[in-house]
Amino acid sequence: MLDFQKSFGQKPNRESKPVYSYAGENPFAIEIDRLFCTYGPKIAVDRLTLRVPTGAVYGFLGPNGAGKTTTIKTLLGLRGMQGGKIRLLNYDITTHGLEARQRTGYLAETNNLYGYMKVGEIVETARRLSSRWNSRTMSRYLDLFNLSTTQKISKLSKGMKGQLALALALGSEPDLLILDEPTSGLDPLKRYEFLNQIVREVSQAGRTIFFSSHNLNEVEQIADRIAIINEGRLIVEDELDNLKLHEKAVKVAFDRPVWVHDLENIPGVRHVMQEGRRFRLLVRGDAEEVAAELEKLGARTVELVEMNLEALFIAYLQGYRENTTENTGQTWQNEKR
């Protein structure tokens, strides 16, 4: 096993080759260490640390303004960072950004293709910009997506532009594909087809996909690992199946008034949400033990609920916000005293 903690402490590698001989040996495609980004006085990413395993389909989630796009832009060198370190495919992006981008494909949230060009012209442009270009692969994708080299890009539908952008990102056979809201603006059917194409073409080849999305259903459909961030901070990061396995929800109702504090103090309860007269408890670990505790407290009904990603996402975000508010309140009270 390679020691990454040690390699982070080393001086930047000035050679063009990565520290390890090939990407397959590296367990992480992306290593973000205490990334700190600001827009003027506003903190966009606050000491974010993240490791994306090689070969993973990794969902990067968060509400609007959470810092997802800023993180992705920093990974790609579109903007600088005020602190921290990023290694992409084992290349330090501050010293070996070009080498990292040579093996990385990017699909932008908004259409970033030259509308005045024809498909063949933009393919030629992309080919000349990459030294790893595979024309046969590109032709295969153009056939797969039913794209003709004589079609003008401005005349293509939104879905076809997305497919062309994906083909261009895959033409250089990247080891890492970064997608920023890849399906935004597509109808549900196109979205489904597009995602299936991505998974079929990319993840099966053992490549890593790192993608951000607002659509939690699609993340659940294809991601095997997720990270949720808010206000630039990491809230949770784990395998999706693990989260679902360990995070359970219990719906409970009482005939008498109950203190939320009492529910929060039950071992295994991570967060309590009040839903009208009922409570939804986010539980990590054995939900049945929590259910038994609730019955001891005199619960009228106790129901174990399966957590989907959307429920997990909301629960984690609400938990984060309430904790932040509580902390802020406490600080304010301390200051008053």
Place this chain on the structure above:
Amino acid sequence: MLYKELHQATRKFFPILLGYILVGLLFSTLLSPSRTASNNSIFHNWIIATLFLTMGAAILGGSDIIAEETGKNTLSFLLTRPVSRTNIYAIKFLVSATFLSVILLGTSLVMFLVEQLPQRYQSGWTPPGGDTVYKFVYPDKMPAGEAFTCIAVILGIGLAVLALTTLISIFSRSALHAIVTTILIAFGLIAFYAFSDLFLQISYRVNRVFDIYNGLGFWDFFVLLDLAAVLYITGLKIFKAKEF
């Protein structure tokens, strides 16, 4: 990168080339012969026209170099590929500078050759049974060395304006915004040059008001080239640090 920029520049500079040809045709046919003063050779008039034409072409050519790509979000297509920002900026600027130079020098050479033609081929049109309407009355030809010193200085001005417009283009999200900003700055520069030796020398040289060639030399081209280089390097540094 070069392929894409040549593709884009061909589209952008083709109307500019047409503009030069149109102005050239006008000055070699209608406008020049209609003037009767001593400052009426084709090339004199061409220099006046081309000074403003080149500044306009530089502003139009440079305004969308970065701004249009930022506005249409296409810049990320380039920046996320394995190409350094230095190369992107250099190729974009150099392609525009080359197109501008080739158009200016090419059309100026043609105009100069036209001026060397015998007068009867230049212009002049005699209606049936009438007198010649247009012709050169005072064939005041400009010597080749002086003519191309003026063109070199105008090229220097064009490259400096192009470098300035490219720099402004980094901060703009649309070509129109870059054009307006550059025109405002160019007006300031013109006002400055109006009182400087260089402007007076060009005016004297072109208009033949005073005794010609009051110190305007090829060296001025290099002074302007230095200015263009300073503006280019400033723009490059800003482009490398800018967040897109």
